[in-house]
Structures are given as C-alpha cells and as structure tokens.
Amino acid sequence: MGKMQVLLPARRDATAWVYAAAGAVMIVVYLVTASAARYMLPVVIAASVVFAIAGGVIRNRPPSFLPWLLFAAAMVPYAVADAIWGMYQVRDAEVPFPGVADILYLGSYLLFAAGLVTLARQHSGRLHWAGWLDAGIVTLGFGILSWAFIIAPYLRSELSAWPLAVSIAYPVADLVLLSVAARLLLTTGKRTPSILLCSGWLLVLLAADGLYYGTMATTGTAIAEDVSEVGWMVSSLLLGAAALHPSVGWSTQLSDGKERMPRKRLSILIALILVGPLIVLANVGDIRGQPADITVIVGMLATLSLLLVLRIAFLAQYAQSRATEARTQAHYLAASLREQEELQKQLSYQATHDPLTGLANRALLDQRLEFALSRCSASFPAALLMLDLDGFKEVNDTLGHPSGDELLVDVARRLTARVREQDMVARLGGDEFALLAEGVDASVLCDYTRRILDSFRDSFILDRGHSVRVTTSIGARSITRPTAPAEALRDADIALYRAKTAGKNQAVLFETP
Template structure:
C-alpha cells in the first residue's frame, strides 16, 4: 500500500474552515427562524450556498492536505457534484432547524439523512481522484466514519435549533458550539481518510486531465472564506437592521399603548376619564340587565378646593388632587372604577347590591377626605359632598344615572356639605331651577340686574353713622328680588363669584367716593368677601385696583371675612390678611362665635374689628347664657384694643344691653335697614326716616 502524508498547514486550515462554516450554519439558522414571508426563502438559498460551500471546502481542503508519492488531481465534474451535494444537504439542514418544533424522532431521522449525505459528499470527493486500481476502504473505519457523520450531524442540528433565537449571549454560545461542530466534522473527515487504502502501483486518473491540487487549494480556501465572510457580514447587517426595526416597532407600540392609555385615563391622577367611565358604565348596565344585578354610581365633589387652588396655585392644587385620588382608590374595591371627570369632580362605579353598602362606602369616603392633607409644607383641609344613584331604581341609562348622581351631590352641598345623599326624584326639579338660575346669573351683571344695598353702621353711644356695609341683591326680571344667600353659593360653585365680587367692590368704592366728595361724610365702607373670593390669588390686586380707580384711602375700606373662612387654613389666611393690612385696608372678623376657633390663631390675625353674630344678639333679653357669651366676647376683644360691632340689633333692649357692655358700633333693623343709595341719601337728610 502507498503511504500517505498530510500538510499540517492545510489540516489546520481545514479545521478553521470547518469552524467558520459551523458558525455560519448556526447564524443562518437564526436568520431563517426570525425571517418572515418570502425573505425566508432568500435566506434559505443564500445560507445553504454559504454553508454547503463551507462544509465542502473543509472536506476538500482536508483531501488536498493529503499527499501520496504519486501525482494527484481531481476530476472537475465529480468535484462539482460533491459541492452540489453539500449545498443540497445544507438546504435540508437549514429547513429542518427552521421548523417551529424539532421532536426527537425528527431530529434522529434528520441526523441519519444528513450524516449519510455528508459521507456521500466525502466519498464522492474521494472518487474525483479516479484512482486506478480503485481505493480499498477498511470496512470498520468506513462504518465508523458514517457513524461519526451521523452523530456530528445530529449534534449540529440540535445546536443549530437551540441557538437559532437571539438572546443576550447567543453569539458567544454559537462561537463555542461552532468549535465543537468543527471538531466533529474534521473528525468525520479524517476517520474517512484513514479508511482509504491505496495499493502499490495506483495511478491517479485525474492527475493529468483534472484540476491541479497546487492552485486548487488556494482558490477553494480564498473563495470559501470570501463567501462565508460575505454571508456573515450580510447576516450581521441584517441583524442590526432587524434590531433597529424591532426597537422602532417596540417604541411605536409603546407610544401607541401610551396614547391609548392617555385617551382613557386622566393624565394627572391616572384614574379613568369620562370616556373609560362611560365604557365601563355601559358594560355594567349590560351585565346587570343580563343577570338582574345592581350597582351604584357615586358622584363626589370637593368643597373648598377652588379656594385652595386660588390661594396656593395650581401646582399645590394638582398635588392635592393626586392625594385625593389615592385616598379614594384605597377605600374602594379593586373591581370598582374610579374616574375623574375634571376639576375636583370624581365618580365611582361601585359593584354593590344593596343601598346600605353604597351608603357605607360613601360615608367611608367622606371620612377619608375629611382628614387633613399634607402637601409640601402646607396642611390643607377639604370636605366632600357625595351623591349616590342606584341602578336600576335611579336610572336605566348612563345619562340618567350620571345626571341623578350629580343632582344628589348638589343636594348634599345644599344641606351642609361634608355628607352624602341618595337620589330622590324631587332633586331633579331643584337642580333644574339652580341651573336656570346660574344661566341667568351669568348675564345679570351685563343686564344691570345686580344692585347694591347699604346698611348704615351707628356708634353705640352717640347714634351717629360711622360707616356703611354694602350688600348685593339681584333684581331678577321674573323672580323679583333674590337675596344674596340664594345666589352667592351658586356663584361660588363656578368662576362667577370672582367677576361678581369684583363688581361689588368696585361699585361700592365708587359710591363711597361720590358720597365723600359730594356729601363730605367721613363714613367707612364694609364689603363682605366670600370664602372663594378670599382665597383667590387676584384678591389683593383687585382691592388695590378699586381703591386706585376711585382715589380712596385704604383706611376707609373694611373687608369682612367670616370666622370659619379665616380659620379654614389659618397660616394661609394670615398671609393674605397681612398683605391687605400692609396696604392699609381694615379687616373685620364676621359671624364671630359660630365656628370652632383657636384664640391663639385669631389674635395673630391683623384684624381691626370683630362682629358679634346676630344669633347671639337675638335672644339677649331672654337668654342669660347668650348674654354671658357676648359679655365675655366684648371684654376679651376690648382688652386687645379691637373695635366690637354687634349686628342684628332689632329691639331697644338689645341696643341698651350692648351699649352698656361697651360695643363700639351697632347694626340692625332697629337703627337702619339695608337700602339703595338714593334711599340712603334721603334717610340721611334732616328728618329722614328709614325706608
């Protein structure tokens, strides 16, 4: 037998080509697994060509590394046939690992077919030498080479299938796997070469007419490296483009999800918005109709929120709303829907079966929102009015339920706030009247329907007029005279209180300036501020502007705020009142004794006047307890050098008692009723009488 030898360099090159071909195979399997549509076929064709050429090149370089003491060559048609066989085998392998599943029977069958094909390719390449006499193969080694080919093919298929999906360390794993696969392929080749025996006197029939081995090795290696390099580069570029496309798609998906979320949720509190509430309400009605179920729609509106928003700004108001939403969410069940309709209005779709359950939930919400809130460094207080509508008793449609829950909420406000009410049919008529009244109120100023009445304030001892208090009334063209306690609360629920209050202040200042200029009186002017008006950020500028327009000394103006308004947030009140005091405006605490005050806070306020509530004055002659309270109030505030005014004086007994106590000024129907400016002019003439 002829003794062969190997070119060590080409042996090393064959192993390197095997590793590179293995890595290319694994990478192509990954590209095919992630491709879609017709792209799969392009990657399958390109991958099969690159992978087949790589495997065939390894085998052929390995054969070229083999040397015999006779000239060698290779028949070109047979060599090309072995290449085509390698490409076909690669296409089959890539198709197999591109399937969604690779069960063990399919893996085993594929390994056998591919192993036999690889062996066929190898021995076809050996036949390209056209040895004469023919090559004798050792049966044992021949069989072993086929077994190694099958095992190597099975391992390659399994690794390619497992590593076809992109993951964090997939390229490192593919590199490691390609080293193992390269060794297996090289091992199969050299076991097959060991099985070949060349008899003495053998001649290579392709030595003279075939392709020269010297330059064939260089051409094959260079061509194979170029093809594999191009395939890997193309795969890498496509992968990067796929990653970028995937990132863009994910970004677009996230943006669409965010847009969908924002379309159905309130951007501030992250609660459901009106659109989502209406959708959930429609489903709740359908479900209740189907199984005879019931549920409650609970409408909440915060009392005092507008004042906080105006006094501290929208940032503090927004943070307060977020805390309110958190407290509401904490009190409801996870299957309930909590929505914010805008501003300080919240709605709860509660899955309850009994009215008592809805009542308990509403009571829990009132308690939760009654507790003080800490927003930044501010300690804030709000209350809530809650209306409840039950399905199906209080409405069979979304509109009816929302309208009736809203009506019940407004009824809760009218009966004292910080409470809850169930809907009753009579409430709709009341709410309808209020809505009509609010519509008329919007144009009342332009139509000059609002008019100021002035009630004089008298010194207790001399009985002379020292000041006037401006009171606004509404001369409605159809309903007649409407007192302020009927329309001021309506104005406070909207932004109408601000233009209305500004008009009252400006008109009263104009009238006082006229009286002082033409009548030469030394009266002072008292104007009442509502709670919402007092907390509004524009209050100080509004007061300053009115005084400037009518050239009034700030000391001639007294602004009256109720005790409860001053004490709702004492620190904020102190800040506002201090600004007015520094301007020179006088401050009067109205309705004193009706709230729950801290004398420690009250004495810090820059007030110059205190008004005793008419409730204490009414029964002075009959109720010794009220007399004791009034006596204590007068003594306390006189000791602090504050002026004390008693309102609601209607009898001579009350006048005498209050004068004896030391009140500085008195107001009441006994002395002078509220009257229009022209009537007050007549009243102040010598011999004039109250109208």
C-alpha cells in the first residue's frame, strides 16, 4: 500500500525562500565577478521566473490562473530581451537603441499591466471609484516626478522621433503599472504574503527603471547601471517567490471600507500634491525657465487637486452615510432596549402576579409581608386576612371551569374595590385569597372584615347569564409587633379554619394565647 506524502505549510513556505536565496547568490556572483559572462545571469533569473510561476500555479492553485499566466507570458519576452542585451555586453558592443530588446521589454510591460489588472479585479472586486481616485492621485503625484526628471529632459534632448517615443514609452509604462498596482494595494483588505511579494516586485522594478531612465535623461548616460541591473534581478526574484509562496492560493478579502481614508494614506496623498511646487521651487533642471514644463506640471497639479477634492467628497459622503447608519442603528438599539425593558417588566409582572386575576401572587405577598411585618408596632399595626370562597366548588362542578375562572375574576374585582389603595390583595391559588392592610388595628379590623363580607351579598352575574351566589370565610390576624410572615400566615389560616367550621360566611379574628 502506497504512502501519501503531505507537504507541511512550513516546507511549502520554504520553497519560495529557497528560490529567493538561490537568486540572491546569483546576484552576489554578478556583483563580484569581473567576467563578461556575468551579463547572462539576468537572463537565467528572468527565465527562472517563468518556471517558478508555472510551478507555483500547479502547486498552489490560485483562485484565478489568468494573472499568473500573463505574468509568466510577460517574463518570456523579458528574458529574451535580457538575452539580447547580455550578448551585446558579452561582446562589449553597443546595444542598439531603439532595438528589438526595447520592443520586447515594452511588450512585457503590457503583459505585466494586463496581469495586474486581472489580479486587481480578482482581489479588489468590481470597479470602485474611491479606489481608482486614490490610484489616480498616486499616479499623478509620481507622474509629476516622472515628467520633471525623465520625460521633460527627453523632450528637450536632440533625440529623433523614434528613439524619443521609445524613451518616453518606458516611464509611461511604469506609470500605468503603478496606477493598477496602487488600486490593487489600496482596495485589498488583508494582504497575503504573495500580494506583498508582488508589491515588492513592482516597487523595485519601478525604482530601478526610474534610476536608470532618470540618469539617462538628465546626464545622457546611465549612472550606477549595476544598481539598476541588480534592482531588475531582485524584482524578478520577488515575482517568482510570490508565485511559489503558498499564500498565492489563499482567498483574499476586500477592504472593510473602501471609502474610508486612513490618516497615513491621507498624509501620503497630500504630500504628493506638494511634489510639484517643491520641484518648481527647487528649479529642478532649470524648469522655471521652461514655460511648457510649468504648464504641464500646473495642469497635472490641478487634476491631482481635483481628484483629491473628489476623494474628500467621497469621504464626506461615506462619513454622512455612516452617520445615518449609526443614527438608524441607535434608533433600532433604543427600540430594542425599550422592547427589552417592556419584556422585563412583563416577565417581572408575570413572576409576581396571578395570571388569571391580575392580583399579587404568593411570592409578591411574601415579599410585602417580610417588609411590612418587620416594622409592626402598637402604634403602627397591620392586619392579615385569609379568605376562602364558600360554594365555589359547586359553581365549578355545575357550570364548568371557565365559569369558575370568570367568577374568580369578579371576586378579585370586588375585593380590590372594597379595600384601600395601599392595601394588597393576593390570590394564593384556587379560591384562596389574602389581604394585607397596614395601619389597621384590632378595633378597626372588625369593620374592615364586615365590609369585605358585605361585598359578597350581591349575586355574581356571569357572561352566559348565570347568576351565582357565593360567600367567603375570613380568618384575620392583627399584628402589633415584628412577626415572621410564616407565623402570621399560620395564625390567619387557623382563624380561617375556625370560620369555616363555625358555619362559613363569617370572619374570625385570631386570638393570641
């Protein structure tokens, strides 16, 4: 039986770094070797990127193969152009300009741009104006630098039309790549290591291009050509490592709020607006003596400022929508809190009240007794009455439980009407009721119980037209000292039993032995 070999994440990560380390060794060899053969090392690195991308795509299976296939396709003419350039260097011959190598380089830049566009669509989603505005501001800011240090010097040179067009095509292609890359970076939420390596590839590539073509435009020769060459090789290695890293197969997420503008990004965008005035103030390349260059820079500054105003307008609109959303959420939250408060009130009421009659239940009565009886005295007595209906069972048996429930509701209504507002009437269960009256002494208690008995003289008229007559038996206890609720309830219940056995429809006062 064959064994299945599982490649652990750490080993998968190592592939990208081993590739980058091997390339770094080749770069070191390029720098320390004096042989003309070293000029072929960039060809080896560029060609290796094609195989690295192919291996990374097969191994890591990114969400979309198309951008990486375009990158691999772009590296093919790039490597061929490096081979042409290297062969001229090996023979110590001047590289034709413009030549086949330049056409191949520019063709590879078009494929790079196509790959970045598809990668941006994959990672950034649909068209979003806020992201494009940020990308446009970044592109124009660097476009001013490119104009001042590369394009304008080329235009003032004595180059003929074809060499001039090719010379200007390089910085323009760089700006296109920068624009697409800026949208990718500014609208992607969580950036994977693969995306960061891609960003490093592009930034190093653009920096090397800027150094090479900037010195060519201003001095007529490439200063520190080896530095640019090392930059191009490093950028190629970063692209290959990005394809080999397992995070190329991870799904990414959009930025949480594309309309938002972090403080750091806003500072960068504002700094880019200052690039043009600083170039003019520093009189770079005697630019103040070139009205046409000033006009172009002012035009780009105006466009950049317009984009920034639009971006701030988007930011204000986003802030307003978030404020509206926050107010709506606050309204819903307040409504939810009110509903929760009402629900809590209902639950609290249901926990302390009888669901049928709406009177206090035994739990609430016990709470009230605990408080009231603990402060009783001769000057501030209390009375506890226990009531049991006479003849209720017959009503239930003859008319049914619905009629019995209706009768209990009417009894609760009559009891509530005959007592004071501060007195508590409670239903203990079945046809048993209790009544707590504070400030009622023994001399008043007889009249109090008589008033309750009188409330049962009239018959009860039920909904179906049935007229029933029930009475009640009452056991009362007068409390003139702090007393435990259980003791008071026991004594009142004893008095109630005596009232029942004495013939019902009467009240008996518990006498303390």
